[in-house]
Amino acid sequence: MASLEPLPVFTTYIKDELEPFDPELLCLIASDDDGDNAIPMGEDDCYTKVVDDFAPLNPSSTPTGVDAFDPGFSNLEVEDLMNLLVPEHARVPLFRSQSCPTPTKKIGKRTKKCTYAARRREVAFLRKETVALEKRLNDLRSHCEASSLEREQAAMEKSGLAATQAENARLRAMVSSQEAKIRKADAYMSSRQHALLLLVHKCVVLQERMQMYDANGVAILSNMVQNGATFVTQLYALECLVWATFDDSKLSEPEFKVLAESVRDATLQELSEFVDVLQHGSEQEKEDTAVLCAAIVSRGQRDAMRDVGVVPPLVELLRNGTVLQKRWASEVLGTLACGSSDTNRVAIARDGAISPLVAILRAGxxxxxxxxxxxxxxxxxxxxANATAIVEEGAISPLVALLRTGTDKQKQQATSTLGILAYRNREHCGAIATEGGISVLVGLLQTGSAVQKQYAAATLGILTVNGALCEVIVLEGAIPLLVALLRADTSEQKIEAAAALGNLAVNNDRNQAAIAREGAIPPLVALTRTGTEAQRTNATYALTHLGKNDANAAAIERERERIARRRPLRHSRFEM
Structure with a gap:
């Protein structure tokens, strides 16, 4: 989660709106108004020495200031010159000492005339400079008076700035506190997501799932799916509930559908990022992203995942990924292939997934x-076409091996897959029998779980389409086991058993007699009257082929009459 942008920092710098002063001018403003302290200023407001602005009359002299100006003049002449610079109201009479020395050098008339002319020019220049300096001094004084108001305004602004800075500090402290809370919340959500991811991996094992169910895990996870703070949290929780729904029957499929619809669709950008991580992420990132992809396809975004190109990187994980990467990649591809659309199945086969999937069956x-x-x-x-490609890759042998030595879930799924392969191509039935699949399937009819019995009956019913295999199935002892399923508690077992018995009875008098001898007719007749639509359909199909045997036909008729004579019991209180 992105942090808040920092508030702007108010600076304490105040720009002086007055034009810049030379330090000596500031001293001048603070001094008395006595014009004698005036310092000459140039047009560029810089301190200048007036005497240095023109060359002395005497090239051999090196004047450094007005007081030291000596272009060959006498001291009296210099005093007269300086007196001219003093304002008339402040001019004082000069008392020349009679003992003042006179120039030892005798000056001629021509020389004196030139000297006084130059003196007048210098005096005129100095007067001009004096006027300019007085004007500049007046401007500075007026400016100084005006700046006092500006200083008051600046003081007020400074006070306001201090208050603003205090408020800014308070706001920054508040933002820092909020950011700390956000960081804490992010850390909490991150830890929560990590905990959910660990739970997803634990749910792979049935015993771990049982512990989760005992701890009210279904209700907790359902709440997370509906009210999760983040999209990832919802997906992880939903993936945990996939097992609870489709493997362990702890949650009904309609309830799971409602939960899945409460989670928003992943955006196109998010899906593209998932594909990029599957291709270029670290090993752990690939594994975590595969889990998210599994949750997304479980909630129904299968075509969107295919369109962004998720199949090729998943196939690559099947070939070269880690153990868990292969596990999750195969789940995503398996879920992508679900549904009525054949486009995903074609894409999976086209991108080369069949070969690595069969390799996992063999040695994965x-x-x-x-x-x-x-x-x-x-x-x-x-x-x-896909079924043929799978068989050509050698899938039947490892599938039959799973029937023998696999876990309950592996046996169940292998039975279903073998039935699909046999249904899509009758030639595959012989390959299953060659690998010894029939005896294992018949064994599941007796010792398997309820779902295993259902799938085994369905697969055997498909294998009976091959007439040559019917005798093998009967010799393995399938008929009494199938008849027993007609009386089972589950509707699906009854449906599949009736279909398998009907196939065994087709054009085979010996099988027809054996089925009737095992007591199949009464439960089949009962199903035609009280069963579901699928049960009635399959039971009628089986009775039709059993009735081609005369003895069976008579037995069927007697059973129907017996049921028809049966009248519902009435309680004495309701008799008139």
């Missing part, structure tokens, strides 16, 4: 295998 880190499996399934969804 365990934390990345689950997301790589999901990404491959989503990329193959509704794309036969």
């Amino acid at each position: 880190p365990d934390v990345a295998k689950l997301n790589a499996t999901a990404a491959l399934g989503n990329v193959a969804f509704e794309s036969s």
Whole structure:
């Protein structure tokens, strides 16, 4: 968060509006008004020596001032000259001593005439200078009187400036206090974001998520998504809730959708910056940005992420990234491939993501295998070309290996991905059977979780499209396990089991008899009456093919009549 701009600093400097004075002129202003102390000033207001402005009559003399002016004159002549400079009202009579020495040098008439002419010129010049100096002195005195008012105004301004400076200091202290609070808030938000990022990484592990749920984590994270102080905080909290919704069923999908819609869309500039960090950031920055990208695509901005070019740097992370970078890159690509739009799936395959995803299945880190499996399934969804490319890269063998030794989530996702690959191309069914996938899938029907049983039944139902594999499935003991799913608690298991049994019964009398012998007809008939639309559809499909066996047809009719004769019980209080 940007800090406030500092307030302007008021300077204490006051510019003197008076024209500049020479220091000697300031002394002159402070002195008495006696004109005898006047110092000659030039036209440029600078101190000058009058005598130095013209050359002496006697070239051999070197005068230094009026008192020392001696161009060959006598002392009496100098006194007469100086007396001329004194104002007439202040002129005093001169008493010449009879003992004053006279020039020893005899001066001729011609020389004396020239000397007095020069003397008159000098006297006229000095009088002119005196007038100029008096005028200058008067100007300075009037200026001095006017400046006293200016000094008073300056004093008032200085007082106001002092008050302003005090207010400025108070405001600066207030700003400093606010900046300290902002820094503290920034540090708090930074620590909060860091804590949320750590929580995101912990949520990768199921046991850690269970601890979070026990600590009321869903409610806390939901509040952060809706009321988070920063965009990043909201995204991190939302990413934590992805597991709670789609993996652990702690939050319903409609509730998650409402929370996701409460977070604003990332701007085009922000998305472009994310791509730049994925390409040129540090290893930690790439990892953190991949987490943000995962949250953004989870809330629905998939096409926007694709348009800014996020796929190529993510593919590069799949190839050469760290363990966690591969984990998050595969999740982002897998989520990008979700949805009805095939554009993202085409872009992911075109930019070369299939090969590194399959490589992760073979020898990648365990934390990345689950997301790589999901990404491959989503990329193959509704794309036969992508499904074929995945199989050609050798994905079936590591997928079957996950069915055997993977975690519960890995088994679940591998089952789904194998079903998608088989659905997009029937030739892939044989490759799955060759790798031993059928026996593992049948085993999940018996020992797997509810979702694993659902996905295994669906995948086996797809494999039964290949008639040659139906016998293998039956020999592995799938029929009683599928019939048991017809009585299961989950609707999805019933749907998939009915479809698989119907496929096994198609044009196969032995399978039809075996299915009826395992007691499939009563639950199938019940589903046609009380099941959901999908359950009724699949149950009707299975009964249609089972009824092609005469014994089964009779059994189906008897079960329908038995249910029809069944009348609802009435309580005695409501009988008329």
